[in-house]
Every structure is written in C-alpha cells, then in structure tokens.
Amino acid sequence: MATLLYDIRTPFPLPSHPDGGLGASAAIDEGRAITLRHPGYPDQSNIMLVFPALDPLPILAASSVDATTVHFGFHHETARIACAIVANCRWDGFLSEEKQGQAKPVSLGPDDILPARNYYFHVPPDTDILNKYPTVPSFGHFQFPHNNLPSFWTSLRFPRPQNLPRLSSFDQAVLARDVSCRISRNTLGTETAHLVPRAEEVWFSMNQMSQYSSQPEALGANATDDVRNAILLRSDLHGVFDQRRFALVPKAGVWVIHTLSGLPSDELASLYHNVTLQPLCGLAVEYVFARFAWTVLAQGTFLRAGVPRRLVVVEGEENVMHVKNVSGLECRTKFVPTLAVTKSRSQSPKKRARDDVDEDNELEEILYDDEDKGDENMWNCRGRQRKRRNGGPISLPTATNFNHWRDMSPQEELFTYST
Known part of the structure; x- marks a missing residue:
C-alpha cells in the first residue's frame, strides 16, 4: 500500500464563542423584545423603538423553573441614550414603566439590564405641550451635539496610536494601525469600515464633523475618509455592520458589540453580542456616537403609524433646525428614513422621500436582483465594488455564515428597523 505524503484535514466545526454562547449553560427563554414608547401619544401609536432582548438577566432563584x-x-x-437621540438629544430623559402622572424612573443603574417589556421615555415637561416632546425623524435631520455627548460615552476615550508611519493612502493607514479585524482578529479579507458612512457626506459637512478628524486642515474630496472615522473589519462583518445589525457601545467601562437583530441563539448574537473588541486606538468617540445615532434613527417605526407628530426638522437654504407639526401622511411620505446602505445615497433633509409603495418595490428589486448575481454581491451592501485589503478576492470565511438572511422577504429582512 502506498504511503500518503499528506494528511487530509477535517472540516471546520460550526462557529462558536469559547464561552459557548449566550446562556449556554442553561435553558434559554428567548424571542422577547423591549418596546420603548413616547408618553405623549396613545399606546396604539406611540412606539418609538423596538429592540430584541439579548442581554442575559441574572438567573432567578424564585422557582425551580427560573x-x-x-x-x-x-x-x-x-x-436610554437611544431614546434620547430620537428625542433630540434629551440626556435629561429617563425610562419608566409608568406613562402618566408623576412617573418614576426605573430603579436601575446605567449598566443594569431592563427586563423585556414596555417602557416610556420621559423628559422634563415642555413649556408648551405636556409630554409631547418633538422627535428627530431621520439621521439627515439629526443635529450632532457638539461638546454635549452623554458622560457615559465620553468617559471612554481612545488612546492615540504610537509610532505609525505616515501613509498617503487612507486605507493603508487604517490597515497599518489596526493590523487585523477589530472584532474577529482575522487578517485575511479585511476592509476599511467607516463609522460615519461615505453615503452621509452631506450630513457630515452640514454638521462640521471634520473637526474631529486627524487632519482637519487637510481634508480631501471625501471628508469621511479619515483614520479616526474608520476601523478594520472582516468583509462579512463589515456588511453586517452596514446593515445596522450591531453597534459599538460602552458597557461596564469597556467598548463592546451590541447586537440589534435576531435571537440569543442566532449565530450573530451567540458569537458577538457583548464581546469586547480588539484593542482600539486612534478613533474619535464622536464618530462612534454618530454611528450609533445613524443606526438608531434608521428604525422609522414612530413615523409609520400614520398619525400627526411633532418633529425636529432641518429645512431651508440655511439648514435651520426647528420644531414642526407634521401630518401622518407627510410623516410617512416625506420623513420616513431610507436605507442609505442599500441605495448608496444619504437621506438629505431637502429631499422628499418617494411614496412608500415605490420605495418598497425598489428595495424588493434590489434584494432579489442581488440574489441572482451570486454570493459576491451578498456583502456589497452599498452597491459598490469593495477592495480586499489582504489576500485578494476571497469567499465567505468558514468561521461564520450569515446566509440565512438572504432567504428572508424584504419585510422580514428589515424586521428590526421597519424601514
């Protein structure tokens, strides 16, 4: 019998986190959500945000089941910060299980876990209309709170990178600083991921975000192309990041991944939810916060109810921010946020959104057209050719697989954000 000169290696196992996943050591009660409401409207039309419940609560000892x-x-x-963003940066607001009267804040600390149920976001009463505080309709109308970020975020600044060579290429500079994917630590198939996306260039300029860049005095044509506004991610994670499936947030004094889609047992949450990132340096916390706002304000649930709203809008040649009473029809046809990630353009405050039916039809065409073009387009969320930073073109990494999202209908695909 001939002697083999090589060894056949076994296939990769299913991807898993070393801790086994969320709640791996016990039974899981999943499929629940947290619903965040505006107290100034009837309960049948006051949902501002809905997020899946993915943060494990302490195991209860009240019964043999729990x-x-x-x-x-x-x-x-x-x-709380997500609600405050929608309420035009009302950091003085609080969450309560009570809707009317002298509502009391929930008796939990910032890093405690809210059980999955309904909560109302209250702010100190307006002088004109009690409880009916105005809300921001989309990221295009969001005014960045310069010098007024929540202290929970500003307490975690990023250190400056040390001894990095000066590189003329933006992508090369990000690669030299980060070296590997800042989530998975992979070095193959990595890409430069913007925090404030290129598609939001108009918003970036209107809000003078370049003041947080590494060289504000030497901006090029693409102001968002700055190392302080970018991290290195594996290509599939970059795509999921741009689909608003997760965000980077501070918890317990560290930066972690917070998954905003799916169930605790799903691959994305099981692998990455509440996982700390690889060491980060040279980022601007302002860009990370803007990315969180970009993610939160894409949901659009509050505007689709079809009832009149008080909105904070940016309009006119001077881009002046003011409060405006808007009809239910106008909320749906003019202010519902669009998915810039799939349409390769920003939601400008000056542009009128198309009718919901036309918008949904176009989105459906995009999703099914991409299916016909093969797996390569699966991760090309913004409709542009991506450049591989290491190793040339690659297939989907065996360490992870998010293919189950491709078989969803457009409505299911956008479950979390209702956009």
Missing part, C-alpha cells in the same frame, strides 16, 4: 432558565433584557443606558 433557577435553570436564562431570561434576556436590554442594557439600561444603551436603551
């Missing part, structure tokens, strides 16, 4: 079951909720401060 003692072996992991229940899930949502990080308190992440939920």
Whole structure:
C-alpha cells in the first residue's frame, strides 16, 4: 500500500464563542423584545423603538423553573441614550414603566439590564405641550451635539496610536494601525469600515464633523475618509455592520458589540453580542456616537403609524433646525428614513422621500436582483465594488455564515428597523 505524503484535514466545526454562547449553560427563554414608547401619544401609536432582548438577566432563584432558565433584557443606558437621540438629544430623559402622572424612573443603574417589556421615555415637561416632546425623524435631520455627548460615552476615550508611519493612502493607514479585524482578529479579507458612512457626506459637512478628524486642515474630496472615522473589519462583518445589525457601545467601562437583530441563539448574537473588541486606538468617540445615532434613527417605526407628530426638522437654504407639526401622511411620505446602505445615497433633509409603495418595490428589486448575481454581491451592501485589503478576492470565511438572511422577504429582512 502506498504511503500518503499528506494528511487530509477535517472540516471546520460550526462557529462558536469559547464561552459557548449566550446562556449556554442553561435553558434559554428567548424571542422577547423591549418596546420603548413616547408618553405623549396613545399606546396604539406611540412606539418609538423596538429592540430584541439579548442581554442575559441574572438567573432567578424564585422557582425551580427560573433557577435553570436564562431570561434576556436590554442594557439600561444603551436603551436610554437611544431614546434620547430620537428625542433630540434629551440626556435629561429617563425610562419608566409608568406613562402618566408623576412617573418614576426605573430603579436601575446605567449598566443594569431592563427586563423585556414596555417602557416610556420621559423628559422634563415642555413649556408648551405636556409630554409631547418633538422627535428627530431621520439621521439627515439629526443635529450632532457638539461638546454635549452623554458622560457615559465620553468617559471612554481612545488612546492615540504610537509610532505609525505616515501613509498617503487612507486605507493603508487604517490597515497599518489596526493590523487585523477589530472584532474577529482575522487578517485575511479585511476592509476599511467607516463609522460615519461615505453615503452621509452631506450630513457630515452640514454638521462640521471634520473637526474631529486627524487632519482637519487637510481634508480631501471625501471628508469621511479619515483614520479616526474608520476601523478594520472582516468583509462579512463589515456588511453586517452596514446593515445596522450591531453597534459599538460602552458597557461596564469597556467598548463592546451590541447586537440589534435576531435571537440569543442566532449565530450573530451567540458569537458577538457583548464581546469586547480588539484593542482600539486612534478613533474619535464622536464618530462612534454618530454611528450609533445613524443606526438608531434608521428604525422609522414612530413615523409609520400614520398619525400627526411633532418633529425636529432641518429645512431651508440655511439648514435651520426647528420644531414642526407634521401630518401622518407627510410623516410617512416625506420623513420616513431610507436605507442609505442599500441605495448608496444619504437621506438629505431637502429631499422628499418617494411614496412608500415605490420605495418598497425598489428595495424588493434590489434584494432579489442581488440574489441572482451570486454570493459576491451578498456583502456589497452599498452597491459598490469593495477592495480586499489582504489576500485578494476571497469567499465567505468558514468561521461564520450569515446566509440565512438572504432567504428572508424584504419585510422580514428589515424586521428590526421597519424601514
């Protein structure tokens, strides 16, 4: 018998985190969500945000069932800041299970977990209309709170990179600084991922975000192409990041991945939710916060209810921000946010959104057209050719597989954000 000169290696196992996943050591009670409401409107039309409950709650010992079951909720401060963004940066707001009267804040600390149920976001009463505070309709109308970020975020600044060579290429500079994917630590198939996307160049300029760049005095044609506005990610994670499936947020004094889609047992949450990132340096916390706002304000649930709203809008040649009473029809046809990631353009405050039916038809065509073009387009969310930073063209890494999203209908695909 001839002697083999090589060894056949076994296939890769299913991807898993070393800890086995969320609640791996016990039964899981999953499929729940946290619903965040505006107290100034009837309950049938006051949902501002809905997020899946993916943060494990402490195992309860109240009964024999609960003692072996992991229940899930949502990080308190992440939920509160998300609501405050929608309420035009009202950092003085609080969450309560009470809607009317002298509502009391939930008795939880910033890093505690809210059980999955309904909460109302309250702000100190307006002088004109009690409880009916105005909301921001989309990222294009969001005014960045310069010098007024929540302290929970500003307490975690990023160190400056040390001894890096000066490189003329933006992508090369990001690669030299980060070396590997800042989530998975892979070095093959990595890409430069913008925090404030290129598609939001108009918003970036209107809000003078270049003041946080590494060289504000030497901006090129693409102001968002700055090392302080970018991290290195594996190509599939870059695509999921741009689909708003997860965000980077502070928890317990560190930066972690917070998944905003799916169930605790799903691959994305099981592998990455609440996982700390690889060491980060040279980023601007302002860009990370803007990315979180970009993710939160894409949901659009509040505007689709078809009832009149008080909105904070940016309009006119001077781009002046003001509060405006908007009809339910106008909310749906003019202010519902569009997915810049799939349409390769920003939602400008001056542009009128198309009718919802036309918009949904176009999105459906995009999704099914991409299916016909093969797996290569699966990760090309913005409709542009991506450049591989290392190793040339690659197939989907065997360490992860998000193919199950391709078989969803357009409505299911956009479950979390209702856009």
